[in-house]
Amino acid sequence: MRKTPVIGAVAAAAALTLAGCAGGSTGGDAAESLNICYVTAAESHAYVTPANKAFDEAAAAAGATVNRLSQEFDVQKGTDQLTTCVSQGADGIVLWPLDPQAYIPGMIAAKDAGIPLIIINSPMDAAAEEYYDSFTGPDVYEEGELSGEALNEVLGGTGKVVIIAGQAGNGTTIGRTDGFTDKLKELGSSIEVLQVVNADFDQQKALEASRDLITRFGDDIDGVYANDDTMALGFIDAWLESGRSADSLPPIVGINGQVQAFDLIRAGQYYATIVQSPAEDGKLAAETIIKLIKGESVDKRLPIPLTVVTSENVESVDPAF
Amino acid sequence: MNAVRRAFDSDVFLGIVRYRVAIILVATVVISASLVPGILEFRALSLSLDRIGTTALVAVGLTLVLITGKLDLSGGAILALSGIAAIGLQEQFGQVPAALIGLAVGVAAGVVNGILVVVLQINSLVATLASMLFFRALCHFLTDSRPFSGLDPLFGLAVSRPIGGTFTLRTILFVALLVLVHLWLTRAVAGRNLFAVGSNAASAEASGIRSNGYVFGTFVFAGFTAGAAGVIQSLSVNTGSPVFGESTSLLAIAAVVIGGTRLEGGRGSALGTLGGLLVLAILTTAMEFSNIPAYTQSIVTGVILLLLILLDRFVSGKKGRDLSLTALLRSVRANRRHPENERTLAP
């Protein structure tokens, strides 16, 4: 059995020798094509997938190649992938932060390496601001405020609501939820928040969390605020599953402007959603990073437009996706 | 059919199987090098090792647990809990003391596992499943399901920064630990006793080895290494999170098994675990460099794992054959001279 470590050492030595031989080729592609490393939130998600697609299209149109790494909503993986981007010697990095500051060490490394870095869609803490060149995406706090206004309006300023929030610790969740609660306070509303549950922007998890909410509060729920339409759909599933009818659904306010939300607004089961185009999100990020790589300067904050949609304007606005 | 069977029976084939870890490692390196330009750059190699650092620390402890024939699924949860302690207590106790408390949390968790398996005699799969659920839920409870940050993002930077342009602190730590464990397993009496406990705890007990003590000790050690992994991970991103380490346990088990340590106990090697970790590390980095999606990586990892345990089954069925390298070379040379006689060497 003593031979095995020797074999292992020989193997390692062989590997390193190969490294020496192959080490001549420097990493990365030929100089003409720009190489973007894009650390995205997920591969399969109702909002993220079209954003990724738009990103790829915009990058391809500018002649850049994209190496896309998916965090699958795992912050730990994302921080590792950011380091991969830096050590791969990418020309530019686009990061979708799932946490307000866990990526800072990686961003510092990117800065040291002189690689331009922007964040897409979700905000980060103020402490992170010096480490990224631009933030493209929606104003999630404003979305929360608009939702607060909408729900307050439809409930007439009073009632009990539940909040189905996104991934805990995610900048989007924090912005959308805080905006909502702050606005209610500002309006002097007597709406009471029964409970806040986290459903990770996922329909299935929202279904399971909603089952618990409905079990606990049942018909006491006067209104629902979901951080995104996908999770709101989960709530509706849970409501119907509990044997209640679609007509008895409490007014729901969601965000993202999904097709299903539009249909539900028309059917009267949904009160409002906010259109936020994933295609614009992805496209703007791709264009911004390419500008930065080419040495142009960009604004620190590049927002994408938002539109509140209710039954009044549901016919005149297009769904986001 | 006989020719096929003879092929499987030949010394060369069994030799390949015997040294499968080293061979898989070399194969992985070669294939990655040819498919992914730049993977063999030193920077990329150093990155690969650091990437696997967290899993590696958990895998060290797990190796010992597996050698005794037990399983530990709670590594990832202990990792998260220790990280939360290390970051969360920074304000109260200061950064270094908080990190030490995090390590202590890992040890304490290992003690809990030890009590469940040794004292309460609960099967280790079920016991560590229970402790995994418990610790993970505790993490969520303590943090209200939210990740939170520590005092200073730059403090932990030292952990994941290459020292002097070579390897990171994390990498040096786990390699050193693995080498130490390997020496202990092969040289120290206590280390060799561990194998005895794993093969047959009852007969080990009969020969005067306190099996229960050893098993308990390995769980405490596994808790310690998971705690260390958690503290270092959390410090490196300055974040304590209840969801860290969710896939770490299973990845660590894969690395340990790829490295040749058997789940049934009694056989294993810390260097083998190192080999398994290297394979996974290079695979992960190579796939990320070439934009291969995560699910393809899963398929490759799963196939390697399956292949290795299948091959492992082969070796265990061929006891009594001398498969050392010198014997193999002798046999190959002999076959070349007399191709009609396929000589098998007596032990």
Next chain:
Amino acid sequence: MTINIETVSTDRVVKQGFLSRYGTTLAMPLGILMLLVVGAFLSDRFLTIGNLTNVLINMSIVGIIVVGMTFVFVSRGMADLSVPATVAVGGILVLMLDDVIGTWPAALVGVLIAAIAGVVNGLLIGYAGLNPVITTLASGTIVLGIAQAFVGGVIVYGQDPGAKEFLTGRLFGVVPVIVLIFLIVALLGHLALSRSVFGRWTYAVGSNPHATEASAVPVRLVKAGAFVMTATLAGFSGVLLGISLQAARPAIGAGYEFDAITAVVVGGVSLLGGSGSIPRAIGGLLFVQLLTNILVLQGVPSEPQGMVKGALIAGAVALDVYLRRRGGRE
């Protein structure tokens, strides 16, 4: 030289205490009863038809998987960790094909492919003798990866809301369809395990594989069969899950394997094989679900509930070990 011979008691009738004889059988029903009382006391919503029906609905999907997992446990197959993958296969395939060949044929395809994965597991574990934990771990990773690659890693949406309505609806307005399906599966599973030849073989293989090998029982087939069954049932529950959600993402089955193992263990089915039954496992599932329900009604957030579950598993197994010792069965 004197030889010491230890005298062994020659009493042919050994009196066993009530506790040791009936302890393991009564523990579960008593536990459930206790929960019902505690729950009713803590919340007036608890003992309502609506709430209890919801508990049953919530446990149906896992319940189907539990039936398979019980066979794995009883045959000493340890555990099947490939459940998330086979659930995903069922869910993804049924939704991918529902507009191509219709929902119910698509469901059949989903179950079939999951069964094939189970056959692979069975061959590797039953016939090649590999360790079940690692094998199902590896095969699950591979199958899930293939399923994800198949759909290009995106979410699959269903096109058949009619099927969803049927599945999530109620028969005669009272009995939820999904609970009915679960009960039928559980009944069939129970009959198979307790009455059929295959069931008897399963117990034999689990309690003493070496002795059984000497007999005419096809040990490897039985061991393999348990895994084929679990994969098929998991695929089936994945199909049901997919239809009722009309959306399937690859992680759709995440966590179900541990939920099923929890239920089986709490129900008192031993990991070492040879004992236990479907009703016991379902009892364990019911216990866990009721406990969860009580916690939810009390407002305990879902993640920290795990602390109770973890303690419960440890407690249940420790209790089982203790009662077995008292009863003289090791």
